[in-house]
Amino acid sequence: MEERFTILDPARWLPAYLPAWSSRAAAAATYEVGGEDGGGLRLSIPPEHPVWCPDRHDPPLRVSAVQSGNWSGPVGSTRGQQPFREGLTVREAQSELRGLVPHHGTVEVECRARIGPRSMFSAWMIGMEDAPERCGEICLVEVFGTAPRAVGCGIHAFRDPALHEEFAAEPREIDVAEFHTYAVDWRPDGVDFRLDGEVVRRSRQSPDYPMLLILGVFDFPAQGPADPRPPELEVRRVTSESH
Secondary structure (H helix, E strand, C coil), rough: CCCCCCCCCCCEEEEEHHHHHCCCCCCCCEECCCCCCCCEEEECCCCCCCCCCCCCCCCEEEEEEEEECCHHHHHHCCCCCCCCCCCCCCCCCCEECCCCCCCCCEEEEEEEEEEECCCEEEEEEEEEECCCCCEEEEEEEEECCCCCCCCEEEEEEECCCCCCCCCEEEEECCCCCCCCEEEEECCCCEEEEECCCCCEEEEEECCCCCEEEEEEEEECCHHHCCCCCCCCEEEEEEEEEEC
16 A cells, blocks of 8 residues: 555554653644645644643754654553653553554555754664553664664563564765665564665564554754754655555
């Protein structure tokens, strides 16, 4: 299945970042869809974009992201996706969304980003966390503006006892301001990470549960003056194919 974002389908995408820990309104993305070529998703962080979870997350963080799945336990519970500290509790209960939530397969993201010294962008897959241990991450790409040619990818274990940390950011001769395709081939026996069709990393690990996709751009206000232009992530295409 290929998606080029002529619209943001609410049956497949939620334009808010991990909203259980705040709310859908407080975690809402700044975004546009469409464009001159008739398609594309543009996520941005303009000056007026609010800080995410300002009373809970330290250091301060601003983020515009969309995610292809969502779920949480009831208000006051600790059951939610990617908790960022011990004992974090749900502030707004989330209904279940399973838009793009594969269990193995190939996932490709074609995108470009405008980032500066205090921003970054990423595309990553995480478990739905309907059980606490189903929480691992497959990171397709992660790039910080302080090192714009260090392209990160790999596996984050978090609280999944079946996984271990296997992530690195290695120098690549690319310009992330131009379109590139970041992809994973996720099989029961491992994960291949690809950049523009070339395998750049192989892992023998394989999270064994459905995973949703998050696309996001981030800004870190405590790291210095604002970037000269608002950080932006433009996604031209997301493609998924089951094995």
